[in-house]
Amino acid sequence: MSTAPAFKSFRLALIQLGAVGADKSANLKHAREMIMRAAQGDGTPESRPSVVVLPECFNSPYGHAHFPTYAETIGYTKSRNYDVQTSESESVKMLSSAAKEASVWLVGGSIPERDPTDQRLYNTCTVYSPTGALVALHRKIHLFDIDIPGKITFKESETLTGGSSTTFFDTDFARIGLGICYDVRFPELAMIAARKGCHLLIYPGAFNMTTGPLHWSLLQQARAVDNQVFFSMCSPARDLSAGYHAWGHSMVVDPFGKILAEADEKECIIHTTIDPTVFQDARAGIPVTRQRRFDVYPDVSQ
Numbered sequence: 001m002s003t004a005p006a007f008k009s010f011r012l013a014l015i016q017l018g019a020v021g022a023d024k025s026a027n028l029k030h031a032r033e034m035i036m037r038a039a040q041g042d043g044t045p046e047s048r049p050s051v052v053v054l055p056e057c058f059n060s061p062y063g064h065a066h067f068p069t070y071a072e073t074i075g076y077t078k079s080r081n082y083d084v085q086t087s088e089s090e091s092v093k094m095l096s097s098a099a100k101e102a103s104v105w106l107v108g109g110s111i112p113e114r115d116p117t118d119q120r121l122y123n124t125c126t127v128y129s130p131t132g133a134l135v136a137l138h139r140k141i142h143l144f145d146i147d148i149p150g151k152i153t154f155k156e157s158e159t160l161t162g163g164s165s166t167t168f169f170d171t172d173f174a175r176i177g178l179g180i181c182y183d184v185r186f187p188e189l190a191m192i193a194a195r196k197g198c199h200l201l202i203y204p205g206a207f208n209m210t211t212g213p214l215h216w217s218l219l220q221q222a223r224a225v226d227n228q229v230f231f232s233m234c235s236p237a238r239d240l241s242a243g244y245h246a247w248g249h250s251m252v253v254d255p256f257g258k259i260l261a262e263a264d265e266k267e268c269i270i271h272t273t274i275d276p277t278v279f280q281d282a283r284a285g286i287p288v289t290r291q292r293r294f295d296v297y298p299d300v301s302q
């Protein structure tokens, strides 16, 4: 594995996207406008983000019945490296051109993806460099299958297949790990990413009105503290006319577990600074990353 880049200070922006409806072209147009707005920061050069994030399922309504209709094939080469140039996906094309125009690293939320080899569907996050290159692709590993009687039943596995790889990408200022929503409930994934040198973990997500108040911030703070990394989840805005009511509350948590920025439930963009000294202070002061006893629990030591 390559060495992680030196961790430098940078600005992060999360787009808590609203108005995600049935019209995919309108969703893409609105997402593009919000990316451009996020990239401006507050208008000052120092506020401009280096990384901009969209939420889970930003181009389609969220629900297993919608995924087959909205799924797109992401272009890939014979060696199965994903490639914008060969992509027929209108979402990939939009994200790539928006990243390039805004000159940001863009974590493109997630979209329903169809694999052309076997027609299986995935919930997939793609990431773009400031030149518009597709640099990473994460397929949601743990599918959101829950049943809380009288509250919420959701079964992504009705139409989706779970991904089978962990994913990170390198920028010139940090190593960033990826997950999607329900992946946050599996601490092993975040731990592996942190042990591979990630400084920040970004999970586009869409918790709901039942699990949001219970677990949204708790899980992010837990993953941040467990692993002494920055942790961030970006949600859609809440839309009570939609079939799925997202919790909202997109947030960024520091390696001490402190919430640095948090949205309410409405459409908005939140910005924060990711400061490496906090990461270093957490690891120096509470050195759990050097105190692990893998001789006692070797089954999680990979």
Ligand SMILES: NC(=O)CC(=O)C(=O)O
Binding pocket: 143, 144, 180, 181, 182, 183, 185, 205, 206, 207, 208, 211, 212
């Ligand atoms: N939507 C998800 O994947 C997960 C979620 O809402 C939850 O874990 O709660």
